[in-house]
Amino acid sequence: MKKALLPLLIASLIPAAAFADVTVYGRANVALQYADKNVGDQQYSELVSNASRIGLKGSEVINDDLKVIYQFEYETKVDDGNNSNNQTFAQRNIYLGLQGTGGTVMGGMFDTPLKVSQEKVDLFNDYVGDLKNVLEGEIRAKNIVQYSTPAWGDVTVNLAYVNTEKDVPNADDGYSASIAYSTKALYLAVAADTNSKRASDGTLSAVDTDILRAVARFNIGPVVLGALWENYDNGVIDEDGYLVSAQWNITDAWALKLQTAQSDMIQLDGQSTSVGVDYKMSKTAKLYGYYTVVEDKRLNATTLLVDDAARTDDKYFAVGVELNF
């Protein structure tokens, strides 16, 4: 079938009443990336699909005070076709919930309040410079139920429970919570998470894993400054990490981005530094380029010295296109 007929096909399949409040959305993001990796001394180019996805979201009004809300979002690999699950589509944020004057309750599989609290401070989100490669806590939890308060002025509170669905020793449910103050000029958030990843993955452990995160974003004229601090304590390590970012919107079309993140949470002395430039072709399409360096100091298990052959010291250069619809 011709791709141009897809919208008409979808429209023909959805009942009239249901389609009224459906929003179809998505992102196609593909880049040609050159990688220079330390391990194995590899240099190669690759086509990368940076979290390209398509989704449906909408609501069904029950009465003046209540509506059913839903979202179904799937990732698809623009470059390879198949995701890591060997399927064309991989589940991202999916939920069904109720929204009313008393707030929002929703259940499904979706990003925890702690993950969402990063807002847009991570300027290289979904790219190789994503903060998830350096900091813990970027969790899309299964079996999660969340309650979000109505906006209290510009403040919102989110409380989530992750069901481990097990009744065995050392299986714990997870919890994640955040409070965020959000305006166009200023964003502040504090979030905490206990055992969400363990509960989502069904991993057993005798000790709790706690994460505390604080996020700030300031818009000062054409400059957007972001900062994120985090503490991660899994009973074995208790580490702090941070991310700072700056975006200079040189014109309406051009933007320059800088970001660095550092922590010992995932690897000893893990660090990611990126510089990038965006060229907005339209409201929904942009060209971009970035240069990212990812480093760590991996230790040899026997000598406990830095293993230069095994450590990450990788450089990436990419140019790509993003289309949002």
Add this chain to the structure above:
Amino acid sequence: MKLKLVLLGVLLLSPLSFAAEKADCGLAIDEADKIVPDPNSDCDHTKTGLNGVLHRAFASKSSSKNSNDDSGAGNQSESRQSENPQPLLTKASDEKREISKDQKKLLISDEFSNAQELQLLKFNLLAKAAVNCAKGFSVDAERYLPTVNKNLKLELVYQCL
């Protein structure tokens, strides 16, 4: 302990009453990334991008269905046509034919293969109807049918005023 800190944050932030401007209406995908939909959002994404095409396509389908529903007993030939749908696959052609002599309903159609063609084709069909109806016309039905070559055919049923 850390959850207590979050709750403490609630208390600390609650007096804040910054008069800063709320965020502008952004892209649908950005709203989706926030997970919890904003109940107060007035953002309308039904006119842009793929979503806009879908909504326009659906609006046409809905309009066509309503027109058929509204047709009375006097439009039996048209009603029969609705009850007995045409073969699933039709030959693509630029058609113009009278489908009901009593009501002087006319049908014109053409084939298209993409959204841009649809817009142009629809305009052309309306222009043809205008040529046939010096005093104007009303569109009674708008149908989309698959064709043998995997395109779609748009049929407009109209009558002159």
